[in-house]
Amino acid sequence: MRETLADWQPAIDEAIATLIPRDIDADYLESFFGSPTYAYDPDGIQHALATPLWDLLDRGGKRWRAILFLVFVEGFGEDPTEYLPYACIPEILHNGTIIVDDVEDGATIRRGEPALHRIYGRDVALNAGNAMYFLPLKILTRNPADLPADRRLAAYEMLMHELNRTHLGQGMDICWHNERQVRIGIDEYLEMCACKTGCLGRIVARLAAIITDQPSEVERAVAEYAELTAVAFQIGDDILDVEHSLGQAGEFGKEFGNDILEGKKTLLVIHALQKSEPDRARRLQEILESDNNTDDEILEALEILEDAGSIDYARERALELAAEARAAIDGLDFDDETTRKLEEFTEFVIERDV
Amino acid sequence: MRETLADWQPAIDEAIATLIPRDIDADYLESFFGSPTYAYDPDGIQHALATPLWDLLDRGGKRWRAILFLVFVEGFGEDPTEYLPYACIPEILHNGTIIVDDVEDGATIRRGEPALHRIYGRDVALNAGNAMYFLPLKILTRNPADLPADRRLAAYEMLMHELNRTHLGQGMDICWHNERQVRIGIDEYLEMCACKTGCLGRIVARLAAIITDQPSEVERAVAEYAELTAVAFQIGDDILDVEHSLGQAGEFGKEFGNDILEGKKTLLVIHALQKSEPDRARRLQEILESDNNTDDEILEALEILEDAGSIDYARERALELAAEARAAIDGLDFDDETTRKLEEFTEFVIERDV
The missing domain is CATH 1.10.600.10 (Farnesyl Diphosphate Synthase)
Known part of the structure; x- marks a missing residue:
């Protein structure tokens, strides 16, 4: 290899x-x-x-x-x-x-x-x-x-299942994006990530398991690993956008507050709306709904996220998910080399350009 | 039934x-x-x-x-x-x-x-x-x-084959639409119809054959019937647009010369470009390439099609295709009721609103 x-x-x-x-x-x-x-x-x-x-x-x-x-x-x-x-x-x-x-x-x-x-x-x-x-x-x-016929059929059935859920996830994301109010909770957000991003990860893992004829519990375990890793990755993206923006406050670059500008309903936003005082939550909602935000307004929104502890919360959830991902494949008897590669893979994903 | x-x-x-x-x-x-x-x-x-x-x-x-x-x-x-x-x-x-x-x-x-x-x-x-x-x-x-596993696998493999060709057909159609010159011949046009419209017809026929476990020659025959019928249908559409437009010349309605206006490379256009005198072919090409046509220019293009015998040619090809479609299933032992329904179906399709 x-x-x-x-x-x-x-x-x-x-x-x-x-x-x-x-x-x-x-x-x-x-x-x-x-x-x-x-x-x-x-x-x-x-x-x-x-x-x-x-x-x-x-x-x-x-x-x-x-x-x-x-x-x-x-x-x-x-x-x-x-x-x-x-x-x-x-x-x-x-x-x-x-x-x-x-x-x-x-x-x-x-x-x-x-x-x-x-x-x-x-x-x-x-x-x-x-x-x-x-x-x-x-x-x-x-x-x-x-491959024998039963594996090819299993692969097709798996692909149809996961590609359907991919479109459910994308549908939820688009729908929320078009709504002004933030109507959904944290579980719906995580589900959207699990469907939209997670299902492609699940395809990677399940396809490998199916075509090499692994037992179904192995297929389930690697699918869970891939799904959870993908969700953690998505949350990592949300955190990066906020941290990057807070880091450059004062010298607002062109990537400044992208997610806030787009009115994205990220995990951090959903958490902050739940945890902030009513007037600050209303203010965050107001800035998200607006089609045009000044740099000061974006900074205000970012500070509401920070004060609500939403960055820390998101980081904890991402770490938790990554730990769950590792736990999912803990029972499998991968050799040290594979384990090392799966770790290398995590780093590889983080230095991403997609 | x-x-x-x-x-x-x-x-x-x-x-x-x-x-x-x-x-x-x-x-x-x-x-x-x-x-x-x-x-x-x-x-x-x-x-x-x-x-x-x-x-x-x-x-x-x-x-x-x-x-x-x-x-x-x-x-x-x-x-x-x-x-x-x-x-x-x-x-x-x-x-x-x-x-x-x-x-x-x-x-x-x-x-x-x-x-x-x-x-x-x-x-x-x-x-x-x-x-x-x-x-x-x-x-x-x-x-x-x-259904047993082998039929489900056969159905998935058939669907993947036909849905791939559907996208080839749509790709060719779009590509030609974006080109100014008419670069392709009659066979490429018929192939585009066979892929873009015909493959969905083939899915109808092959799916029925596969899930009821027909021999492969029966599956091939009904697929051919459905594909040829779909191509005939598509050519019928091209003819209708021209005839409808010629029929209302003098009182130009809103549907007048739609295909010419859009610069569509129909079977009639391809035929007329091949059969017309060079200066008339150039003129037709010119009108098709133009982003804005007067009613008189559209009428001129329609007359070039008519004079080249392209309407008659297209009608003959469509009738030929319909005859080939009927011939394709001639050897199958459908009962009279089914044969009657397949005929009724042809009429049903013609009174279409899609």
Whole structure:
């Protein structure tokens, strides 16, 4: 196995390029999508699919979903190179959701460059993003590791379950974002994270368990690890935004108070609204609802979060979740090497650019 | 079985309401999507998913994909009521693509009312449309007709194949729409129809064949029937737009020359560019490329199509395709009742409102 996790990146990109090459021709189309009834237009499919997909992938991203998959496969005692094509499943799915989310949010920037729909148009970007929901699922049909039918069916059923819950999570998040009032509590927030971000993590873990034929309690344990880690990661994001903003108070940069400006209902906001005096809670709500905030107003909101102990609360919850995640896989007999890699993985995720 | 095809509509809507009820509560969410890790927000999911989905369905649509599925099931000698939940699969998929297509095209109107993204916002509409790609696929996992594992796997593999090709077709269509020049020929156009519209038809037919365990040659035959019918239907649409426009020349209504105005590369346009004198072909290309056309220019383009014999050509191709479709299932031993229904179906499709 590779020395460090990042060493896997070139092999993963090569596996993705086997599924969807940088340069599309009629032979590839016929071999992957089957014979045309009349005639494909490789140039059109190049522009509609391969070019936007590789534009996004070439901007970076650590391929950590693919890497975590390979760590699990190796932890289960199997050769990860044999299962490399399957590692592309969560990776392409994830990048597809990024394109679609950016259209939904009207995002302008992604990984330091214009969001895909700003370059290729909303129609091309969206269709490419949606194609990336189905493209990787065809890998199971192509069956590169010659899996028996029951594992392929189990994989499809798992994917349908998790991809449905992903859309529930995204639906809740969007809905709350469009509401002015903060109507939900901490459990609903955590559920949204568990669905929206956690389910892709669960796909990584469960896919590794299913295709290597692990017992169902092992599949459950790694799924829980991945879900809890993803939720902790999401909360970490919320904390970073607030801490980064408080750290630069006085010299308000362009990232200053992003979440407050967007009116995001983060764990910190929900906690602060519950714990603050009524007049301060009302004031926080007011600033969140406003479409335009001055830097002073943002600072005021951040201070309400701080005074309510919401940063500390969120940090405790994140640590708790990370501990629960570790506990979930504690009973599994992973070797020291895998355990080390799962720890390395946690650090790897934290230095993130997605 | 019902006397006429339309009699199935209430039962189909009831089956859809079992999958995704008009009113969402925690019990439904738990039973369909599994236990939450923390707590779902039924109100949020109501607004994000059930309300937009039922808004679209309640605007009409003949549920003909579901009905055709049931006709095939009965034609294969099985009881359609037993397989009713599976009829929702192509129907919900189709309505999902409508929502997504409307976002991609920036459509304003759908079935006589504002497109969903104009009512619920692009984010909600898009997420609901995408959720409708996965929601129905979960039916196979829930397995209402107690199908053996091999049929469920075959159904998933078929769906992944066809849904991938759907996105190829949409990708080609979008790409050509964004190009000024007409670069493609008739075979590429027919392939686009076969992928974009035909694959959903193929899903209807193949799903009916797979879940009732038909031999593979029967599955291939009904798939061909459905694909060819869908392509004929698409060409019929192109012809209707031109004939309707020519018919009202002199009193230009609001639908006058829609396809020319949008610069659509229809079968008629591709044919006319190939068959017209060079200067008239150039003129047609010019009018198509222009962002603003006068009524006179549109009429001029329509006359170029007419003079090139493109309307007659398209009509012949459509009739040819319809004949090929009938021939495809000629060898199958459907009873007279099914044959009558498949004929009724063709008429039913023609009086369409989608």
